[in-house]
Amino acid sequence: MMADRVKALALPVSLLLIFEIWARSVHLHSDSLAPPSAIVVALWSALADGAILTATRDTLLSAFAGLFLGGSIGLALGILLGLLQPVDRLMEVTIEAIRPIPSIALLPIALIALGFGYRMEIAIVGFACVWPVLILTRAAVREVEPRLMEVSHALRLSPADRVRKIVVPAALPRIFVAFRLAAGIALIVAVTVEIAINPIGLGAAIMAAQQGLQADLMLAYLFWIGLIGFGLNAGLNLMQARLFGRAALVRDDA
């Protein structure tokens, strides 16, 4: 297992080495590329002066707050629409009309309405996160074993108890998958908002480094964002496996 992982690393490491040698041999003169060694040095200095950590905090704070906000709305709507078919039919046109709007297209309005800072970013991330959670939750709720619903009827559970005791536990593994998907989207949207407009976080730091003609620092931030995305996904996968065990693995393919 371990040996396989080492083998898998062989290709990217050799590519980096080749790039390093090439960059040094041609005395790379670029505002967009930098040798890997320079990127490592830039990453180290950004970590040492705390700049990268502050930017990471800003980006993750916005991404998670947006995920929480959008996810909660998506979850509530998803359960509602999954349980009540007439409401689902009634809302279908509205949802399908709003859903395709790219969250980034809302930036100009969001900037004027909310200004720079966390609020605008959280609102945009929240908007982007509503839809995957809503749609996957709705599907998950609809696919709850009919016999479980019959049991809830037989027990004469109140609607709130039915959701709490039957629907959510039965649909939870798939709802978690929805949140995992939304977490990835949240990070992408947060960084994009920062690159486009918001002067905080990792996206803004990439732009500042690019405009400061510091390609090494720009790529260091890019690498760091990749690491964060990887870490986030790995953490959520681990959580999913721990919380739902085999149920999660089966459902993940669905």
Add this chain to the structure above:
Amino acid sequence: MVRILAATVLASVLTAGPAAAQNKIQIGCTATSDCASAMLAIDEGVFRKHGIEAEMVLIGINSNIPAAILSNSIQVGGPTSTVFLQAADGGLDLVAIGGATVMSPVTNNNIAAFVKNGITINSPKDFIGKKVGAPGLGAFLHVLFVKWLIEKGVDPKQVNFVEVTFPTMMDIMKSGSVDAVLTGEPFVTRMTNAGLGSVGARYASELNRTEPIIFYAASREWAEKNPEVVKKFRAAIAETAPVVNDDREKASVSISKFTKQPIELVKATPPNRSEPVLKPEQLAWWIEIMSSQKMLQSKMDLNKLILK
């Protein structure tokens, strides 16, 4: 007694909050030397001396500045003349409160249409059919270049313009995707040294204008509500503008600190000329050329655009 004391402290805190907040401003500019007078006023404590707490905010794209001002994310911004006029033309209630930089012989000479190897420009007509990268369509350098083409009798429609941001110019030129880029220093020197091409035209020098490049703008509502802050802001800028023009060393340190560009790179280029006073007739030229390029729809009232 304790209660009275507590009430007094509470009252003073409550009343001091907004008063202090009024004197606190955020100034949004892009990573250029144009807001150097504000940068220096912060670093040298000139704003503080005048009773203003100011902070610079780095903004990625100049055209975002009007929206940032209107949302009160920044109270003062440094839009280019073209961005400001287009925003005002579009109905955003912005007002210019002071000058930042103007075109001057030295800085005009920094601006160039840089052409790739293998292309020779003997006359403006040679740009016909070429693909020219501008930092933004409708941006300062693009509008000036179009004006220059028109003056030289070339129809700008015969030139293909594409957007190429400053930091990517060098690599785009290297890849050969465009024939020329409209750029300024330090990019001209960097691209020349890298052997990527040569200067095809010093079009800003040939136009030889002295109108504003960037000026300080605010929302009319904010400016009218805070006349004292505007007055202090103007006084501080009037104090630091000559320093920017005369003390390259000091200006470079502040510019490098704000733009995060390496100090050697900043020092190698003279900053654009700071000019704290902004006159209506200086905007008239911009309005005229932008109208002739069909970039403005409405008739603009010069007296309304600049705060008295």
